[in-house]
Amino acid sequence: MTLWPRLEPLLAKVQKPARYIGCEDGAIVPVHGPGKVSWLLVYPDTYEIGLPNQGLQILYEILNERDDAVAERAYAPWTDLDAELRHHGLPLFSVDSHRAASEFDLLAFNLSAELVYTNVLACVDLAGVPVRNEDRRDEHPLVAAGGHATFNPEPLAEYVDLFVIGEGEEVVSEITEVVREWTASGRPEGSRHQVLRRLAAVDGVYVPSMYDVTYDGPRLVAITPRYPDVPAQIVKRTVADLADWPYPKRQLVPLTEVVHDRLSVEVFRGCTRGCRFCQAGMITRPVRERPADQVRTMVREGLLRTGYDEVSLTSLSTADFSGIERVVAETVDSTGLCGPTSVSLPSLRVDAFTVGVAAQVARARRSGLTFAPEAGTWRLRSVINKLITEEDLYGAVDAAYSEGWSRMKLYFLTGLPTETDEDTLGIADLARQCVALGKRHTNRASLTVSLGGFVPKPHTPFQWFGQNTMAEMRRKVQLLRDATAKARGVQLKWHDPAASLVEGLASRGDRRVGRVIERVWRSGGTFQEWSEHFDLGRWEEAMAAEGLSMDWYVLRHRDEAEVLPWDHISAGLHKDFLWQDWQEALAEHGLEDCRWTPCYDCGVCTGYGLEHVVASPVAPAGGSQGTGQDLARGHVVPVELVSRREPVGVGAA
Amino acid sequence: MSSVTARLRYAKEGKVRWTSHRDAARIWERALRRAGLAVAYTEGFSPRPRLHFGLALPTGYESDVELLDVDLVEQPVVDDLPDRLTAALPVGFSVTSAAVLEGGEPSLQQDVTSCSWRIELREVSPTRAEGAVAAALAASSLLLARSRKGHETLDDLRPGILALCVETTTQDGPPVLLADLATQPRALRPSELLAACFPEVAEPIDITHRVRRTHQWIERDGARREPLPVPATSQTHALGACA
Numbered sequence: 010m011t012l013w014p015r016l017e018p019l020l021a022k023v024q025k026p027a028r029y030i031g032c033e034d035g036a037i038v039p040v041h042g043p044g045k046v047s048w049l050l051v052y053p054d055t056y057e058i059g060l061p062n063q064g065l066q067i068l069y070e071i072l073n074e075r076d077d078a079v080a081e082r083a084y085a086p087w088t089d090l091d092a093e094l095r096h097h098g099l100p101l102f103s104v105d106s107h108r109a110a111s112e113f114d115l116l117a118f119n120l121s122a123e124l125v126y127t128n129v130l131a132c133v134d135l136a137g138v139p140v141r142n143e144d145r146r147d148e149h150p151l152v153a154a155g156g157h158a159t160f161n162p163e164p165l166a167e168y169v170d171l172f173v174i175g176e177g178e179e180v181v182s183e184i185t186e187v188v189r190e191w192t193a194s195g196r197p198e199g200s201r202h203q204v205l206r207r208l209a210a211v212d213g214v215y216v217p218s219m220y221d222v223t224y225d226g227p228r229l230v231a232i233t234p235r236y237p238d239v240p241a242q243i244v245k246r247t248v249a250d251l252a253d254w255p256y257p258k259r260q261l262v263p264l265t266e267v268v269h270d271r272l273s274v275e276v277f278r279g280c281t282r283g284c285r286f287c288q289a290g291m292i293t294r295p296v297r298e299r300p301a302d303q304v305r306t307m308v309r310e311g312l313l314r315t316g317y318d319e320v321s322l323t324s325l326s327t328a329d330f331s332g333i334e335r336v337v338a339e340t341v342d343s344t345g346l347c348g349p350t351s352v353s354l355p356s357l358r359v360d361a362f363t364v365g366v367a368a369q370v371a372r373a374r375r376s377g378l379t380f381a382p383e384a385g386t387w388r389l390r391s392v393i394n395k396l397i398t399e400e401d402l403y404g405a406v407d408a409a410y411s412e413g414w415s416r417m418k419l420y421f422l423t424g425l426p427t428e429t430d431e432d433t434l435g436i437a438d439l440a441r442q443c444v445a446l447g448k449r450h451t452n453r454a455s456l457t458v459s460l461g462g463f464v465p466k467p468h469t470p471f472q473w474f475g476q477n478t479m480a481e482m483r484r485k486v487q488l489l490r491d492a493t494a495k496a497r498g499v500q501l502k503w504h505d506p507a508a509s510l511v512e513g514l515a516s517r518g519d520r521r522v523g524r525v526i527e528r529v530w531r532s533g534g535t536f537q538e539w540s541e542h543f544d545l546g547r548w549e550e551a552m553a554a555e556g557l558s559m560d561w562y563v564l565r566h567r568d569e570a571e572v573l574p575w576d577h578i579s580a581g582l583h584k585d586f587l588w589q590d591w592q593e594a595l596a597e598h599g600l601e602d603c604r605w606t607p608c609y610d611c612g613v614c615t616g617y618g619l620e621h622v623v624a625s626p627v628a629p630a631g632g633s634q635g636t637g638q639d640l641a642r643g644h645v646v647p648v649e650l651v652s653r654r655e656p657v658g659v660g661a662a
Numbered sequence: 663m664s665s666v667t668a669r670l671r672y673a674k675e676g677k678v679r680w681t682s683h684r685d686a687a688r689i690w691e692r693a694l695r696r697a698g699l700a701v702a703y704t705e706g707f708s709p710r711p712r713l714h715f716g717l718a719l720p721t722g723y724e725s726d727v728e729l730l731d732v733d734l735v736e737q738p739v740v741d742d743l744p745d746r747l748t749a750a751l752p753v754g755f756s757v758t759s760a761a762v763l764e765g766g767e768p769s770l771q772q773d774v775t776s777c778s779w780r781i782e783l784r785e786v787s788p789t790r791a792e793g794a795v796a797a798a799l800a801a802s803s804l805l806l807a808r809s810r811k812g813h814e815t816l817d818d819l820r821p822g823i824l825a826l827c828v829e830t831t832t833q834d835g836p837p838v839l840l841a842d843l844a845t846q847p848r849a850l851r852p853s854e855l856l857a858a859c860f861p862e863v864a865e866p867i868d869i870t871h872r873v874r875r876t877h878q879w880i881e882r883d884g885a886r887r888e889p890l891p892v893p894a895t896s897q898t899h900a901l902g903a904c905a
Contacts (some may be wrong), residue, residue: 034680313696
């Protein structure tokens with residue numbers, strides 16, 4: 010039943026009411042009924058952040074194509090509407106038919122980032138469902154979660170009934186079939202436990218209540234299944250061929266402004282560049298390219314259907330896509346489209362950014378250009394395995410300025426393993442050099458340096474690394490501010506180190522951190538990704554109340570023998586491969602791209618019986634990785650590894 | 663580049679009333695592309711489609727008559743435009759009339775001098791509504807503090823009220839105000855009228871009441887007329903408020 014007549018009067022009192030109306034082109038008219046499993050796909054942040062999420066849209070279409078399923082969408086109401094809903098006794102609702110969340114069989118959350126965890130609890134509570142999974146009864150919806158952050162599900166293990174690890178295209182159908190039997194049975198008393206136990210046996214599904222966790226003081230000892238039919242290790246799901254999944258077929262076109270307000274076409278999944286800080290690159294292996302013909306069809310049909318004048322070709326490193334220049338050229342040249350069409354290429358690596366691509370992109374309307382060297386010196390780039398030389402960067406930047414761009418953005422991380430002040434100051438040198446190159450083409454040449462705080466992530470070689478303290482990150486930011494203060498044309502932006510600290514806690518936390526998240530939510534700490542709502546004090550108070558130590562969880566280096574909270578979750582990567590890669594990092598050894606070099610046996614391809622699916626056996630031009638270039642060149646400065654083991658407190662007694 | 667200007671008249675109603683004027687602009691840009699109409703673009707580094715919107719409709723209001731001028735590269739088949747564009751627009755937007763301008767017309771923003779509004783009143787009794795209308799019409803001045811560009815001014819709204827009455831046909835529903843309000847030299851908004859007439863009703867008075875723009879008016883040779891009439895078959899309320 011629709012809540013719209015009761016909701017609509019509240020929209021008069023809130024900011025951006027168009028967030029809540031639905032009505033997008035591409036939205037379905039949901040038909041509920043017996044025999045249909047109903048999914049509410051929830052993005053636990055605002056509509057304008059969540060609407061463009063491709064993962065959610067893909068599952069929305071796949072589920073709605075099934076005869077036995079119906080899917081609607083919901084987004085976290087902003088604080089103003091949240092207060093109005095609670096004041097008027099109204100629940101979380103879908104934007105498609107404005108139906109109460111509690112009427113669905115599953116509430117399925119997309120977890121793209123860790124700072125949204127408090128919003129997950131807020132949404133479950135607003136739905137009228139108990140926030141802890143142990144308090145839910147047979148009549149309550151199942152609370153599910155998927156997305157990159159679920160590769161360490163433990164911080165939400167007491168709040169989410171089932172996690173999907175990896176790609177959801179296939180597993181949502183398998184879950185639907187299990188849940189359909191449960192709903193058909195009328196959900197008799199005690200059936201909730203039974204359905205969860207059956208779901209725990211579905212490949213890629215993790216049901217945390219089916220596992221026991223043992224500790225020795227602060228140390229995690231083991232996470233073990235409670236029943237013989239529950240797997241000891243949950244292995245991620247991966248679709249073999251993107252060509253089989255040309256989704257979204259009908260991308261949602263919102264009526265109000267959202268981030269990434271353009272057509273998106275995913276050109277490949279996975280990445281074998283092997284950047285050691287990058288969780289996405291590690292957990293989405295192997296590389297699976299979409300056939301170029303399918304890309305062209307999706308671009309053309311998508312533009313005609315949506316009316317967008319911009320298309321983004323998405324992936325973790327789009328310039329690596331085989332034949333990227335041709336796809337871009339054909340998009341810009343498309344006939345039958347009314348008015349100019351532009352292409353945006355997110356996640357450009359400078360080494361593959363050729364003048365040809367720059368020229369093709371520039372023929373249409375120019376959009377922003379961001380390059381990500383990530384670190385200021387060759388030495389540190391060798392540590393993180395972002396093997397681009399200064400010459401690569403200058404070549405790309407020069408190409409872009411010469412093609413008419415006057416400003417661009419360079420993205421760097423601070424707080425990386427083995428980082429010295431020389432590395433930090435190297436960022437300022439690179440930026441100054443880039444602007445100097447730009448001045449040869451235009452007087453208006455300028456550059457924004459964006460500095461993010463490095464947060465070590467599970468399933469990466471840096472998962473053992475102790476994150477920099479807030480004070481250390483702040484010191485480095487200040488160092489760079491001083492170094493760029495007088496650099497004309499260089500603007501510096503940086504991420505709040507306090508938010509990085511909390512992101513570090515949620516990223517590598519164990520099951521005990523869940524109570525901290527619950528306390529922060531109960532104290533009003535929602536929308537922690539938003540600087541105006543983020544409050545470190547709430548987190549510190551909650552940690553103290555739970556007797557847990559931020560130092561122990563976030564700042565401490567781990568050793569090889571330590572049981573990690575995500576050891577029972579497999580991204581297909583061998584743990585000894587990751588440890589070996591961590592040692593290579595400390596030794597400042599880079600590793601070539603395995604698409605064009607022999608296999609390092611990370612475990613993914615062999616484990617899945619897959620090969621990297623690429624359309625061309627030839628490496629892209631201009632690459633320094635895997636293209637026979639000498640990895641030892643660049644500014645190699647032998648640096649002794651300084652131990653960063655600081656005295657740290659010990660957590661829960 | 664030579665171009666022709668098409669004037670489009672459209673309605674905005676239902677859930678889409680919660681989209682803003684800026685949202686509507688983006689919706690229109692996409693709809694024109696989807697309908698396969700080649701819009702003329704501005705020159706320069708970042709070309710923009712040449713769309714010229716009339717008076718902004720406040721978020722939450724409905725309208726029978728929104729106006730938009732679009733510069734097209736080619737002469738369109740005018741009779742096809744309403745159906746073709748309505749099909750490309752979200753549900754709730756419907757194009758009711760289209761014409762090609764001869765050229766030399768003033769912009770909609772300059773040309774429109776008044777609008778007719780239909781305002782459903784909630785939390786107000788019919789008696790109170792009648793009393794407020796009578797008092798407003800009898801007053802020689804109606805002062806309201808308004809802020810503009812950060813400055814508070816005390817403005818007399820009375821000259822902007824061209825017509826005002828309580829709709830007589832409603833039976834059981836809420837009382838409905840009909841008002842013709844001037845848009846020059848500064849537009850008098852329905853919310854401002856209500857704030858002056860019913861100071862006791864809580865904010866935001868304009869949207870908790872259902873408000874609908876029913877006409878926009880221009881003046882030619884001393885008479886008022888619509889900038890783009892709807893076809894005769896659907897012309898039922900061409901007389902404005904209180905006529």
